[in-house]
Amino acid sequence: MYNHSAMKSSRRLTSELLRKLIQVETTAQRGELAAAEIISDELGRSGIDCRIDSWGSNRANLITQIKSGGRKSGLLFVCHLDVVAAGEGWRHPAFAGVVLGTPYGESEGKIYGRGSVDMKGGIAAAATAIKEIVDSGVRLEGDIVFFAAAGEETDSCGARRFISNFSKKLPKLAGVVIPEPTDFEVVTAHRGMLWLEVKTEGRAAHSSTPELGVNAIASMKILLDELDNYRIRFQPHKLLGGCSISVNTIAGGKEINVVPDECSIGIDIRTLPEQQSQEIVSDFEEIFAKLKQKNSQFEASVSVMREVGALETDSSCDFVKDFCSAVEAGETKAVGFTTDGPHFAPLGAPVVIFGPGKPQLAHKPDEYIDIADLEKAVEYYKNIILKFLV
Numbered sequence: 001m002y003n004h005s006a007m008k009s010s011r012r013l014t015s016e017l018l019r020k021l022i023q024v025e026t027t028a029q030r031g032e033l034a035a036a037e038i039i040s041d042e043l044g045r046s047g048i049d050c051r052i053d054s055w056g057s058n059r060a061n062l063i064t065q066i067k068s069g070g071r072k073s074g075l076l077f078v079c080h081l082d083v084v085a086a087g088e089g090w091r092h093p094a095f096a097g098v099v100l101g102t103p104y105g106e107s108e109g110k111i112y113g114r115g116s117v118d119m120k121g122g123i124a125a126a127a128t129a130i131k132e133i134v135d136s137g138v139r140l141e142g143d144i145v146f147f148a149a150a151g152e153e154t155d156s157c158g159a160r161r162f163i164s165n166f167s168k169k170l171p172k173l174a175g176v177v178i179p180e181p182t183d184f185e186v187v188t189a190h191r192g193m194l195w196l197e198v199k200t201e202g203r204a205a206h207s208s209t210p211e212l213g214v215n216a217i218a219s220m221k222i223l224l225d226e227l228d229n230y231r232i233r234f235q236p237h238k239l240l241g242g243c244s245i246s247v248n249t250i251a252g253g254k255e256i257n258v259v260p261d262e263c264s265i266g267i268d269i270r271t272l273p274e275q276q277s278q279e280i281v282s283d284f285e286e287i288f289a290k291l292k293q294k295n296s297q298f299e300a301s302v303s304v305m306r307e308v309g310a311l312e313t314d315s316s317c318d319f320v321k322d323f324c325s326a327v328e329a330g331e332t333k334a335v336g337f338t339t340d341g342p343h344f345a346p347l348g349a350p351v352v353i354f355g356p357g358k359p360q361l362a363h364k365p366d367e368y369i370d371i372a373d374l375e376k377a378v379e380y381y382k383n384i385i386l387k388f389l390v
């Protein structure tokens with residue numbers, strides 16, 4: 001279908017775009033603006049105008065819409081520009097975009113760096129596919145909308161901002177495609193996420209007279225013991241299994257000679273589509289009330305730090321069936337991580353996650369993507385566009 005030199009230049013374009021995106025280090029501290037500008041420049045070379053929606057000193061979403069004849073419903077690609085921090089243990093620098101192997105030769109290379117898999121590889125491949133479709137001059141009958149969000153790894157601020165400001169301007173959509181790393185599996189479901197902060201409150205006192213205070217760490221111990229017996233109620237889900245709960249942070253006390261007046265824990269709960277977060281929060285409040293009955297000095301509170309719904313797209317709908325045939329996939333899967341997908345489900349179009357890279361490499365040291373996978377992804381995204389929009 002493609003001649004060899006065209007294939008090579010597309011591979012180089014995708015790889016170089018990915019390396020530039022890795023190098024701008026879009027962690028929570030640095031923001032996304034530089035990455036949005038790189039994509040805008042690259043798409044601009046094919047005459048595609050992007051809108052960069054920026055706020056604060058460095059936060060940014062990128063939005064572009066390629067207008068069509070309009071006889072068909074459009075496709076919305078949803079990416080995220082931000083990455084998690086590098087962390088420790090890298091053999092290759094996390095933000096250099098190191099290429100190993102013989103990237104443009106017969107044997108395939110790899111690109112290392114934070115974000116190579118999650119999800120700048122998917123961004124580079126989708127952007128290249130869109131460029132090549134536009135450059136080819138093929139007549140589209142449905143619009144392509146490409147959206148790259150800020151803040152997916154922290155609070156989904158970019159997705160929420162897009163939905164509240166732009167969702168009314170979107171064309172009718174056939175489907176939403178999220179190029180997160182799935183190693184080319186078609187993913188239609190993931191669990192949701194509920195992050196809770198639970199605080200116990202005490203009363204500070206000099207620790208030579210602890211009986212004059214109320215020790216918040218001791219209260220937390222009582223609560224943690226109680227949580228050992230707590231089971232969140234759920235009906236097991238056929239694709240997603242069960243709901244999980246894990247206490248992952250604890251902080252309390254300021255000085256070694258002061259009875260602590262506050263202790264807090266961070267709890268990560270992964271939820272199923274049917275579950276209501278308010279029910280879980282109420283469970284905690286009931287546990288607090290029970291402990292207070294036993295000990296009137298016990299004081300605790302719970303607050304929701306972050307909430308992302310679960311995703312469940314009907315895998316038997318026409319869009320998903322046609323999508324699977326465009327990418328030669330037999331069946332749909334669920335994944336363990338969450339995405340911005342649930343923010344887009346209210347648009348009413350089926351949401352599918354599909355992209356290059358091994359999801360188990362995400363958020364790890366020496367995250368890398370195979371250049372061959374980038375190229376495969378470009379071909380798949382072009383097939384998807386041609387299948388639905390031509």
Ligand SMILES: [Zn+2]
Nearest residue numbers: 080118119180
């Ligand atoms: Zn991601």
